[in-house]
Amino acid sequence: MNSLPTPPILHGPAASGSGAAASTPGTSPTFSPLYQQIKALITQGLQAGDWKPGEMIPSEVELAGRFKVSQGTVRKAIDELAAENLLLRRQGKGTFVATHHEARAHFRFLRLMPDEGVPHQPDNKIIEVKRMRAPAEVARLLDLKSGDSVVYIKRVMSFDGTPTILEEMWLPGLLFKGLTAERLVEYKGPMYGLFESEFGTRMIRASEKIRALGADAGAAQFLGVEPGTPLLCAERVSFTYGDKAVELRRGLYLTAHHHYQNDLS
Amino acid sequence: MNSLPTPPILHGPAASGSGAAASTPGTSPTFSPLYQQIKALITQGLQAGDWKPGEMIPSEVELAGRFKVSQGTVRKAIDELAAENLLLRRQGKGTFVATHHEARAHFRFLRLMPDEGVPHQPDNKIIEVKRMRAPAEVARLLDLKSGDSVVYIKRVMSFDGTPTILEEMWLPGLLFKGLTAERLVEYKGPMYGLFESEFGTRMIRASEKIRALGADAGAAQFLGVEPGTPLLCAERVSFTYGDKAVELRRGLYLTAHHHYQNDLS
DNA sequence: GAGTGGTCTAGACCACTAA
DNA sequence: TAGTGGTCTAGACCACTCA
Numbered sequence: 001m002n003s004l005p006t007p008p009i010l011h012g013p014a015a016s017g018s019g020a021a022a023s024t025p026g027t028s029p030t031f032s033p034l035y036q037q038i039k040a041l042i043t044q045g046l047q048a049g050d051w052k053p054g055e056m057i058p059s060e061v062e063l064a065g066r067f068k069v070s071q072g073t074v075r076k077a078i079d080e081l082a083a084e085n086l087l088l089r090r091q092g093k094g095t096f097v098a099t100h101h102e103a104r105a106h107f108r109f110l111r112l113m114p115d116e117g118v119p120h121q122p123d124n125k126i127i128e129v130k131r132m133r134a135p136a137e138v139a140r141l142l143d144l145k146s147g148d149s150v151v152y153i154k155r156v157m158s159f160d161g162t163p164t165i166l167e168e169m170w171l172p173g174l175l176f177k178g179l180t181a182e183r184l185v186e187y188k189g190p191m192y193g194l195f196e197s198e199f200g201t202r203m204i205r206a207s208e209k210i211r212a213l214g215a216d217a218g219a220a221q222f223l224g225v226e227p228g229t230p231l232l233c234a235e236r237v238s239f240t241y242g243d244k245a246v247e248l249r250r251g252l253y254l255t256a257h258h259h260y261q262n263d264l265s
Numbered sequence: 266m267n268s269l270p271t272p273p274i275l276h277g278p279a280a281s282g283s284g285a286a287a288s289t290p291g292t293s294p295t296f297s298p299l300y301q302q303i304k305a306l307i308t309q310g311l312q313a314g315d316w317k318p319g320e321m322i323p324s325e326v327e328l329a330g331r332f333k334v335s336q337g338t339v340r341k342a343i344d345e346l347a348a349e350n351l352l353l354r355r356q357g358k359g360t361f362v363a364t365h366h367e368a369r370a371h372f373r374f375l376r377l378m379p380d381e382g383v384p385h386q387p388d389n390k391i392i393e394v395k396r397m398r399a400p401a402e403v404a405r406l407l408d409l410k411s412g413d414s415v416v417y418i419k420r421v422m423s424f425d426g427t428p429t430i431l432e433e434m435w436l437p438g439l440l441f442k443g444l445t446a447e448r449l450v451e452y453k454g455p456m457y458g459l460f461e462s463e464f465g466t467r468m469i470r471a472s473e474k475i476r477a478l479g480a481d482a483g484a485a486q487f488l489g490v491e492p493g494t495p496l497l498c499a500e501r502v503s504f505t506y507g508d509k510a511v512e513l514r515r516g517l518y519l520t521a522h523h524h525y526q527n528d529l530s
Numbered sequence: 531g532a533g534t535g536g537t538c539t540a541g542a543c544c545a546c547t548a549a
Numbered sequence: 550t551a552g553t554g555g556t557c558t559a560g561a562c563c564a565c566t567c568a
Contacts, residue, residue: 033555033556033557034556034557035556035557056534059533059534059535060534060535061533061534069557069558070557070558070559071558071559071560072556072557072558072559073556073557073558075535075536076556076557078535083348084530085530089534089535089536090534090535090565090566091534091535091536091564091565091566092533092534092535092536092564092565092566092567093533093534093535093565093566093567094533094534094535094566095534095535108529109529111529113474204530205528205529205530206528206529206530207526207527207528207529208526208527208528208529209378209524209525209526209527210475210497210520210524210525210526210527211497211520211524211525212477212478212495212496212497212498212518212520213477213495213520214495228493230477230478230479230495230496231477231495232475232476232477232497233477235524236529253477255475255476255477255478259474259475259476259500260474260475260476261472261473261474261475262472262473262474262475262527263470263471263472263473264373264374264376264470264471264472264473264501265349265350265469265470265471298536298537298538299537299538300537300538321553324552324553324554325553325554326552326553334538334539335538335539335540336539336540336541337537337538337539337540338537338538338539340554340555341537341538343554354553354554354555355546355547355553355554356545356546356547356553356554356555357545357546357547357548357552357553357554357555358546358547358548358552358553358554359547359552359553359554360553360554
């Protein structure tokens with residue numbers, strides 16, 4: 001449940017008393033503020049699975065005692081992790097490991113919205129699941145060696161019966177050993193929830209490159225449109241803890257009655 | 266330079282001493298934490314032009330004294346405003362009003378990146394500038410009355426001599442009175458910088474809807490492609506202080522050698 | 531009522547910048 | 550050297566949740 005090591009907290013020399021402590025950069029190694037060190041330790045705990053998605057992490061007071069720092073310092077570390085969507089604070093209850101099994105998480109990575117009406121979960125049809133050798137481009141983006149095993153998934157998502165998204169995915173074979181078409185078909189809910197629960201890999205961040213292109217024959221057929229129909233193409237690389245790439249996804253979106261929503265701030 | 270009123274700070278009853286104060290919700294009106302009130306006051310100062318973009322705002326100690334709260338409370342307010350890109354903290358120097366005249370701001374709203382190489386400022390060619398009555402759709406999105414005066418701008422942006430972006434913009438006529446083609450042509454740098462410096466309207470947030478569509482005859486000509494070429498279409502509404510919509514922009518992006526970059530987190 | 535996160539204070543020292 | 554933001558502490562009280 002919890003077993004964080006308590007070693008590398010680097011107080012300055014003679015850390016004690018009231019307004020003492022603080023990190024002491026400039027002396028020799030690469031120092032960082034205490035709260036950043038705490039943040040790194042908590043992240044390591046998340047990565048190591050000390051606390052699973054949805055579970056509560058120790059309270060601020062508990063962590064402060066464990067790390068021998070003030071509650072305010074722990075608080076600042078947790079604040080940043082919550083801002084990065086790794087943790088979720090709930091007043092009166094505790095701080096919880098974020099999970100993709102939440103309503104609020106469902107649309108964090110699915111940005112395609114209906115032009116009118118409220119968004120809802122699409123129907124999901126698995127077209128193909130197979131293991132293959134990673135092509136050079138896939139290997140490069142996933143930080144694998146060319147030829148390493150990857151799981152390939154192809155699916156179509158429909159809104160109100162209308163095929164709208166055609167997606168291909170490549171996942172590192174080592175991380176998704178038991179992944180089969182059956183598992184995907186019988187699983188209800190967002191795919192990232194499956195990855196998190198069944199394979200212990202939690203996506204926390206993604207980078208997308210978006211283009212417009214004309215549908216080729218295959219895409220046209222799956223989406224029920226004419227070849228050449230303009231489609232939005234989103235190429236996504238997803239990362240888990242430690243900025244490790246664990247998914248490449250290429251989505252083709254039919255934007256006749258939907259749009260990709262993006263808020264710049 | 267600075268003249269914030271100091272009225273509506275709502276301490277709880279008998280605010281004083283060490284660990285006292287704190288807001289006291291539940292009594293009657295809609296209370297909010299002190300730091301949120303400070304944040305609102307600072308935002309009002311920004312909106313009122315007490316401090317112009319690029320200028321330094323009063324120090325944390327100064328503001329704490331002025332508002333009769335602790336430095337930590339002011340600090341939390343400024344932290345949030347800095348996270349929202351309204352302010353910019355610089356250690357040892359002060360806290361400054363964010364401006365579009367900064368390298369780091371140039372690509373906050375321009376997400377089109379070259380597939381290879383580093384991004385750089387495009388060449389800018391103004392096609393048309395005119396005043397017109399707001400069409401119903403434009404009026405709706407800009408929160409104007411249908412028929413109100415708007416400034417219409419059409420331009421093409423080129424990277425390395427290749428036309429890549431065709432943009433149309435609609436701006437409220439009242440806010441951009443002296444805006445002419447000449448002003449736009451002679452101005453170097455990002456357009457939001459011009460809006461900020463010359464018209465006192467600073468964009469702080471935007472919402473985009475992105476689609477794929479085929480180039481019509483006009484777009485094809487301006488971008489030097491065949492009609493029907495798939496283009497990325499970004500419809501943007503920009504907001505200034507107080508979530509007031511002040512720009513509608515419709516951009517058509519040629520994504521043959523560029524992509525729209527988006528990071529999900 | 532106990533435990534949790536949320537707010538606020540007061541004060542200390544540090545790192546950085548510029549005169 | 551003075552002034553700024555950045556970090557850290559210790560302690561108080563509040564709001565919320567749940568047994």
